Amino acid sequence: MSSFTHAARTVVTASAALVLLSACGNDGSGTRDEGVASIATPSTTAGQTADPDAGHVRIRLDDNQQDVNRLWDAWTDCLHEHGVPADRKPAPDSPALKACESKYPLQPAEMDPAMNPRYGDGVRAMVECMNGHGIKSVVSDGNWGLVSGDSMNLPDYDKYKVECQIKSFSDNG
Structure with a gap:
């Protein structure tokens, strides 16, 4: 594994421990686009701007870490295909970033405080659910996180994380 890919996964894993990114975008069909973005963009009229999320893939609440890793791998593979060496981060203004944008x-809409007016309730419910499964979690800076990153190595951690995310952040919870 390249040092860039390893570093990217480390950042993702660390972010998962703090904010625990996960899932959205279920179209109800039981199927999912595994990171192949549409090239179609929403049309705009004068005075309107395009949706900045249009065409982006989103992590879903029910995604496990393998699903999340596949999405990140698709992004890093795209960067590599556009000339970013595996051992380097892309420059902030690089054409590769634009091409792979x-x-x-993106994190699940349900887990984005700007998109979910009940985000704070979800955070508190997530901490309660994870603690109920013996995974020590806390509210920190308005987000939920793990007391220790070692908790991600506990048996059934991923299963409980997904279960708690769905329960805490979905409308079905």
């Missing part, structure tokens, strides 16, 4: 995985 739609493959950059």
Whole structure:
């Protein structure tokens, strides 16, 4: 594994421990687009702007870490295909970032405080659910996180994380 890919996964894993990114975008069909972005963009009329999320892939609440890793891998593979060496981060203004922008995985809308007016309630419910499964979690700076990153190595951690995310952040919870 390249040092860039390893570093990217480390950042993702660390972010998962703090904010625990996960899932959205279920169209109800039981199927999912595994990171292949549409090239279609919403039309705009005078005075309107395009949806900045249009065409992006989103992590879903029910995604496990393998699903999340696949989305990140699709993004890093795109960067590599556009000339970013595996051992380097892309420059902030690089054409590769622009070309791969739609493959950059966004966090679930339900877990975005700007998109979910009940986000704070979800955070508190998530902490309660994870603690109920013996995974020590806390509210920190308005987000939920793990007391220790070692908790991600506990048996059934991923299963409980997904279960708690769905329960805490979905409308079905």
